[in-house]
Amino acid sequence: MLIFFGLVLLCFLAFYTLDARTGRLSRLAGMGGLELTRQVLSPGIWLKDRFMQLVRNYLALAGTAEENVRLTEKLSLALQSVEHSREEGRELGRLRLLLDLPPLSPWEKTGARVIAGKFGPQAVLNSVMLNKGFLGGALPGSPVVTAQGLVGRVLYTAPHSATVLLITDPSFRVAVVGQESRVRGILSGAGPGKPLLVQYVAPNTNMRPGELLICSGIDGITPRGVPAARVSSVLYGKDMLFPEISSAPLADLSRLEEVLVLIPPKGARADELLYEPFKDIDILPDVPELDQLADEENAAETEN
Amino acid sequence: MPGNILWWAGYIAAGIWLQKLAPGLDALVPGLIVCLQEGNRQQTTLFLLLCILIQEGAGSLPFGQSIIWYGTVMAFYHIGGWFFMAGNFVFILILSLALSLARLLIFLGMWLLQSLPLSALAPPSDFVGSYILQAACIPPLWLLAVKTRRRAESNAN
Structure with missing residues (x-):
């Protein structure tokens, strides 16, 4: 039994040192073990998400009308905030150009x-x-x-x-x-x-x-x-x-x-x-009222 | 033979899901004990390699801890086999307690070996809880594995 323990310890030290020097075993374990774990977990997680989405959609029907009014108000405020930020962003771009600062590339x-x-x-x-x-x-x-x-x-x-x-x-x-x-x-x-x-x-x-x-x-x-x-x-x-x-x-x-x-x-x-964060993400996707709200705001500005 | 492979594939998938639901638990150990009891060396080696690959791949420490951990499981099983009947439930209860304690010692040893500060350990309740959970889970999982395996074999025959 002592020989067995000694062999286990020797194996551990050999593999630990080899991995510390080359990282090959960690890569192999990642390619095998991590990938296998993901493949086993993914279908279950997908099913759970679908089920939860169905439940949420069903439950959400109850307060949809009230929530819709509340969200429309929030959307209007968010739209104003986004427009304000965009305006500031354009100003920042102009100032950078004036100061001859190099343009900053966004992260993917x-x-x-x-x-x-x-x-x-x-x-x-x-x-x-x-x-x-x-x-x-x-x-x-x-x-x-x-x-x-x-x-x-x-x-x-x-x-x-x-x-x-x-x-x-x-x-x-x-x-x-x-x-x-x-x-x-x-x-x-x-x-x-x-x-x-x-x-x-x-x-x-x-x-x-x-x-x-x-x-x-x-x-x-x-x-x-x-x-x-x-x-x-x-x-x-x-x-x-x-x-x-x-x-x-x-x-x-x-x-x-x-x-x-x-x-x-x-x-x-x-x-x-x-x-x-929001340069290439449409933060207000698939909202039909968005264009309508923007048009209304533009019309109001024109009137003023 | 295909039934045997299917059973082990199902066991590994169930073990992985259990490990996701109970962080820190090693749900594959009862399967290794079943392998050792059956005495099929080829099956044990394959299952052991898969266990090492899964635990090391999904873990967050440098490669090696699972070799000591599964080596200890095998050593404790054989030492226990000198004193108890290997298929006895009481033996599995004692083995699970000993393994849980051994896992704690291995973990602390590896933690110190990698110069990680002790202050960074999880809160004591979570930390101790995962070892109690490990000790509590081995006997029922082993029992479930043995029962389903017997049923699968009788169906195959």
Whole structure:
């Protein structure tokens, strides 16, 4: 039995070292195990989604009329906000041209579904599994976001599935900057259920609780402008080299269902590329009232 | 033979779904115990390779932990076999408790080997809960596997 234990230990050390040097075994396991897991889970998830959609559609019929009125009002406000943002965007473009700043290319985005959270006894890091792999553009290191903000980064990929390291994991780091104070720091996870830490922030800065932290892009991986977290507390001490700043992630990591995987254009660095969340996404799709509302607004403006 | 392959394919699919529903659980271990009890070396080797591939592929640690984990399962099974009847439910109960404890020790060892900070571990309730769940799940899953396997074999005959 001792010989057996010795053999197991020897096998482990041999495979562990081989993988640490070449990464081949992890790739093989990813191509085989991760892909197999995805293939087994996908049909069930598809069926569950269809069933839930049917149930939701049926239940939604009850309050459709009232909801329709409420949504139409919201839509009108959203439309105004979008138009205002577009106008500001055009102004920004003109100002960039005036200042001779190079144009910023947008990141490509691909939608993915979360098919599992922590999976199996080996999943000790804070991670989730996606139904999109390297054939769908999810390469190791690709940032993953939701409409709320940064979720994490792709860790391992298979042809049609990927494992994403969440921002709450202690091994996760991203360069951030305060949206108002413009103070730079490194955002890192501290474990599940614990606040995120903002490290190496220069002392005597004016970062305050409530400030939004956005990715600065200087790490060369995550695009500039992605909202990452909100500062929850700032503690300055006389004996501390750096202030103790904690923050909370913007995305609800416990209820992740759909995410966007960001793909940088080839040959470009993250700090050269601005993240433009809604540039190529029609945020108000398939709404017949939209054109009507726009026409009404234009008519009202013309009258005025 | 095709029935045997189908049964194992069904077991692996069910195990994967169970692992999705219960994070941290290894639902393939009872299948490995069934393999060891049947004594079919070819079947055991194939199933073991598949288990390693699935757990390592879907896991988030560098390759290797599952080799020690499944090696420990096999060693504990054979050591236990010297003292108990391998097909006895009480033996499976004791084995599941021992395996759960061993998994905790392997996990902590690997955690330290990879220089991950202990402060980053999941909250104690979740952390301990997953090991209690592992110990609680092995006996009923094993029993279910043995019963369905017997029924499948009798149907085939």
